[in-house]
Amino acid sequence: MKKFFLSIFAVSALVTSCASEDDIYNDDSLKAYEASGEYFFANAQKELVDQLTTPSVNLNVFRYFSQYWAATTYRAESRYDLTTRNIPDNHWDNLYAEALGNFKKAKENILAESKPALMSETEWNKKQQNRVAIIEILMVYTYQVLVDSFGDVPYSQSLDIVNTPLPKYDDDAAIYPQLITRLNAAIAQLDTSYGSITPSQDLVYAGDVSKWKLFANSLKVKIAINMADVNNSLAKSSIEQAYAAGVIESNTNNALLTYNTFAPNYNLIHEELVQSNRNDFVPASVFVDKLNSLSDPRRPIYFTPLNGTTNTFVGGNYGYQNLLPYNDSYSHIGDKIKEPNLPGVLIDAAEIHFILAEAAERGYSVGSAATHYESAVMASLTFWGVSNTDAIAYYNQAAVSYGTATGTWKEKIGNQAWIAMYNRGFESWTFFRRLDFPGIVAPASAYPVADGKIPVRLTYPSTEPNINGSNYQSASSAIGGDKLTTKVFWDIN
Template identity: 25%
Template sequence: MKKHIFKATAGVLTALSITLAGCSDFLDVNDNPNQTTEALPSLILPSAQAAVGIVLGNTYQVYGSMWSQYWTQNRSSSQYKSVDQFLLQGSNFDRPWQLLYADGMEDLQLIINQANAEPVKQYAAAAMILKAYELQMLTDAFGDIPNREALQGEQLNLNPHYDSQESVYDSIFALINRGISLIDASSEYIPGDEDMIFQGDMDKWEAFGNTLKLRAYLRLSEVNPTKAQAGIATLAGATFLTEDAAINYTSTGGNQNPLYAEMVGLGRTQNLVASETAVNQMKALSDPRLLAFYQNAAGTTTVNPIPQGSFNTPPSAAYPLSLPSPNTGAAPRSAASALAPVKFMSAAESYFLQAEAAARGWLAGDARGLFEDGITASFEAYNVTPGAYITTAVAAFPASGLAAQLKAIITQKYFAMNGNQGFEAWSEWRRTGYPDFFVRSVESSLPAGQFPARFLYPNTELTRNPNFPGAKVVTDKVWWDK
């Protein structure tokens, strides 16, 4: 019989209780109750998972989905105007930085430090893989970040030196390898329901680790293709995700989708609406998923988008705007939005990653077949009947020519990530240049032809860390962005 160190209660997310007194107070977690080597890993793991999910499903989702031009600022509100204009301040990123380091990485390290204890080993395996995921979130957003000195023992180091993004990626690969090496699905000590991503299924953790490694190596495709190819070669015969790696939420307070919860705290104001960029492309392809990602405009049977960044155009009663679907968590007036999952990685992404690796000749497999699997997984995730869409898309997949095949793969990945993996879609656009139909935001503060390429370092680093390496601007590219 499997032994679970701790049986989670239904309110595990409530451990990170949400105080919604406006945007500045959202999830203001200042005290970490788990800062003790005596804390049970079964209590720490869900706390860390929740912290990562909060950042991924809120800040990263908003910025990623607006900069991927799925969403834009509503004309009748103002919360995200600066995001659409690319007029950012370091303080915009204080909270996600804090949550990822102080409430995510610190907790995960507490578990990792106990990896040699047999009852903890499977928790440590999951913690290592999740820490690798978190490091990629941080370095893909900010570039060079604290890593080796981020923690002092089990405590957060407030004055760490920064590590190069290249070395952080080396740590990502090492953590995944170490985590996978510890996995023993037959162990009598495995996580249970307190594991909010896979409920203790260690085979799925291994598949997640392999898929994350594939994603990370492909991220190096333009900066170090030799290393990327060699790393992917080690994945021959590996298992990859065939279902979404996600946290699912409930309708009760403290357990809701984090973006929905923040919007409720902001008075249910609808700040996000459909962008013409994504919607018009989907309409041109007669994509049946359109209503999985957007709502018909009020009183109509159509999805009405607006040009990216056109929030200063006065609203018109004659042209009601379409909102994101409750599937995305960005519809605060719909109770169903509370249930939207936060997707760490999707099955669709897994197949598209494999398709790209196969197209490059770096991984065995049928690129066209995996491309089809990716589109199919996206339709299945939203219970949408594809009609002739998948057949048509697969028939148009280029028989040869890497550039043309990559364009097809990444563009379909972009459609699949609409509303749930905005940050990853933006990261893939930075890496590959696809999709190639992004437009200049109407109110962009940047020169023509320039787009945002990174997050800004938080003000807390500038003011508190004497080893802070210096401020960046939003157009400074990260290391792998060539």
């Protein structure tokens, strides 16, 4: 039987297939008869990170939801018109078909592989356990993104197009505890004494099982903290258990996918802003002004200084056009952000420390809120290359330090998480919905569909009412209406 070897960045369309009554037609000589599951795993990783990283307004508008960027010409998305180019459809499809579909195919192919002749049965079984567990962990991650994006989504009947081509939507509040259960099972399977994914096919941790354990526990923290206001007992026990087992607390353990410096596998920000020579974005003034007020040392990294200056940063008006003179009137997206090999991030130390600070404030046994908050701020500064001297000076400002910054713990954590999550729009949006900080508001120019508010969910894909109408109607009714203003189950404040 012929073999077909895939690039680790091969298109994920290989998870789909054609059908015909003609046997010769179905016997496609070019299809991936014996493609290793690890190739599909690498494809799935990249598809997932691409979707969370890309600045394409056809795919990902979360930088707009967090008001990091403002538009220059095409301002529909910053005013929350999300259906003109089917943005929810693309987000849904990329996560279900491209990410989860590839993860499912990876698991199936890995389980179908035969033991190498020179490998013991024990070693093979342990390696298989590790590989399947790692896939399972990233599937859980992807399902969380889907729930946090839409609310009720297909879960128990998803990914089985043969038996359930029209899957029901599961209750988002019921999915979350199942994700915790799946994570616990996957963590229990991981054995650091044995191998896993081939290093070249694991684009995040190169097959390092010990780091995948940290990732899985960190993911459990991420999922659990969202449940704190609706299922405090499960949130508390899950976070305390994960923290005790070990989570990502150092940038050396960040879950990063490092892109190449060359086409077609460079960071999609570089592709959209540099290779495509697009001038669609400038930093939003609401964000720039916040960093200016703190003399934040990340400013020359996040943005370019105003033309002809070294330390002047000016943002554009969010929700409006920011046109001529484009080059000289505004700062622009920072050069580092546009580097072709800038890593895409799944989880980082800053994010986890901010969550642990919140958990500590909620009374969970995870250490000191002030310590985690400081560690979060410092981790972000260090990640972006700020010197230790400048980082310490920044944190010691009265407006930044946990003991002296104004506001409640939610405001302190929310404001600094907003700054740190720049370039991670989806996670920033999650912090905002859970903590209700920073105090950003919808622009006066927002479309009526947003009801004068920043969206708190994406509407379902436009195809669902026609293709999966009965299940769509049930889900829409269950969540209180398929609207941008309908909150996911954990967003109760």
